[in-house]
Amino acid sequence: MAKLYVDSDKFGSNSASPTVDAFHSAIKDIVRRKLDESGHPWEKFVFDTSYDLITAEDMAQVEKLLLDAGHKFDWSAAISPKERPEIYKPAEGVSEEDIANFSFEHEEAVVAEADGEGREQRGQGDNVARYPENCQGTARYIRSPALVLKYLEEGVPPDTIAVIDDSGGTLTAPILEQFKGVICAGGSTRSHLGILTREYGVPCVMNAKISGIRQGDTVMIECTADPKTAADYQKNVERTAKVWRLKKAD
């Protein structure tokens, strides 16, 4: 079997991700085999011969190796499990049918009994911008384009606090301005969603670690708290705003 340049590496061995390592190992096996079969020196193989010999079909076989071993992939874009449900882990909380029983559950969510004002802490997040009053509204999960389309057609219900795990600015682009607040379970205050909520003046906590908040719960964001700055992230300063549940959905 041909030996690749990277087969002799004094300092590097495996990629950190088992998935990446498995993929790259399988690709290198293909390259070794095809290089052998070509009978060409590397200098001819690398940009000429390999363009014909290393194919999309070879790459599809790489993915199949993991699938045949029983692996299911994580998904991030809703379109991915929609088109190929057989290769991804089940998508939960993306349709109206299963959203009633869905909740983000973060093991680092700080939960506490109700305080004197009846506010039960269900987690915390990084406050994007400070506002004079805390933000109270109704929690509604938004995890799919289909749901955004529904709100685009019908309008976002009044007082919606969107509960999202997408720190990007595109999923909710046409309806973001209509939210009363946003609880985002990912990203940082510098993420696109953080930038946009600040531009629109919509209270928002990013990187939210929450637990037990269900569709329709009445919730409150402590957006009177200090915002988390870039310097806080760089210096690992812990600066969070609380997320409370005031009332469970009926």
Next chain:
Amino acid sequence: MPNTTINYAQLLETNNLMQITTDETYWLCVTRTVQESKLFPVPSYMMLSYLMAYYRYPSLLRKIEGRMSAEEIGDRARNMGMKIQNPAMGWALPGFYLLGREWLINMGLLRPTDAIEDLIYVMDFWKRFQLSYHRNDGHRTNKEFGHRNQAMPERRLQVFHADMYDCEQGDELHEAAQSFMATVSQYGFLVSCESRISLHNHGPYKIGEDREMIVRDFMDLGECDWPWLDDVAEGVEYNNLTLTMAVKDAHFYLVDDWGSFEAEPEFTADKLVGVGLYTSDNISEGHIPVGMGSREELIETLKKLDGQIREATEKLWRRIAGWSRDQMIDAGAITYFAICKDLAHVAGVYDPEDWVMVDERAERFRPLLNDEFARDALGELVGLVSHPSQQVMDYTMAMHSNNPTRMYSNIPYSVLSGEPFTASSGPVYPGASHLNPKKDVYTTTRGKLSLEEYNRISREFVPELCQPKFQHLCDTWVKYHADTDLARELYETEQKNSRVLKGKGAGLRRDDVEALRKG
């Protein structure tokens, strides 16, 4: 072994330029989170784009330089707010090419000794462009300047400063400007498939003891190079808009190589005290005022543009929501790969076959790009720096992380003493796309043009301020020649469209401009 003239000095410089890019890429990536989206398969399209860049940039940059040098394009870039500002050129051009190279090395498909002439050329093009674009501040990147970008000459800054309208929180101009900036920012993310590359900020520029100016560019807004904006952006009047923003009682301590800013104390709406609005492209005479005839006109213009962009946002979102995954990946990968495509517009050699197609060599790897693999492979490339090729000797302490890692593999100097190497990855190969073909309509400052017209005008047109007569009249020259006829002519050319400074010449200082502005 190819017949080549590569020498030691070239390799030393190329490896140095790669290290500069390494250090900044790592800093930029770790001070942000990994960008995922429920709408777009972002890491999947990013990984594909890096391969597209690796295979095509060398040939496309050579094609561009066949008509115009990198340093001349850098001069043009300073004269407008088109998408060859710092994020595209200061970071993405070398970054995407090098990330593609590094990934291929880790798949065993490339050696660090491969396509060396290409690599030297891409980094040299980058250096020459950056030196030219940043000629006023004397740096190659924002990072070298302590995360700052003062690309503009005094004459342009004086016009921006003079013509801004004051505003304060609660007044109609302030509200219109705030709303417009939110709307156009959001549209920019959508146009660019969740990336921020439609947006750019440069500065800060000191316009008073208690205030600074940031210049904000919003680019590729109308029917332009992107097939996905055909029809949906038909009503968007301007392809590029530049908004000048005066901010009081906040210091912008960071404007990074992605063009994002940070201020201390935090920049909040109440600190916005002045705005101006312009459009430009490679066939305009610099920045053309938009709605700047009066305060009332500016308010109405901002509201009108806000409405145009809101309408386009909804139409575009509906289009994208109906796309297949392959279409989303193509659009995202093309957006990334073609981040520097305006180089080709400036040179008048733009061809959609070059820039909005996925090269068949990159296309081979699409079946790898499920969400999980792409996320992890990307995270290892730019965040963890944990791919095997990125590990170096144990004594190493990398900038920022102190880890024994290096994002981009150096060219081994051993190629100068006999180790085999290759010169180039080859010419542009055919490409394809799952997207609709691009309509032959390009929104420019001269209206909507066909590509043939646009390329023809681009080849023929040289902005007055970029003509040989003025090209080398930098701020250092002005410092010693402000009282000459040539300096007056230079400044009055710049001031032709200025409401406040028209005909005022080269002798003004910042305080004079402020006095005239308050007039």
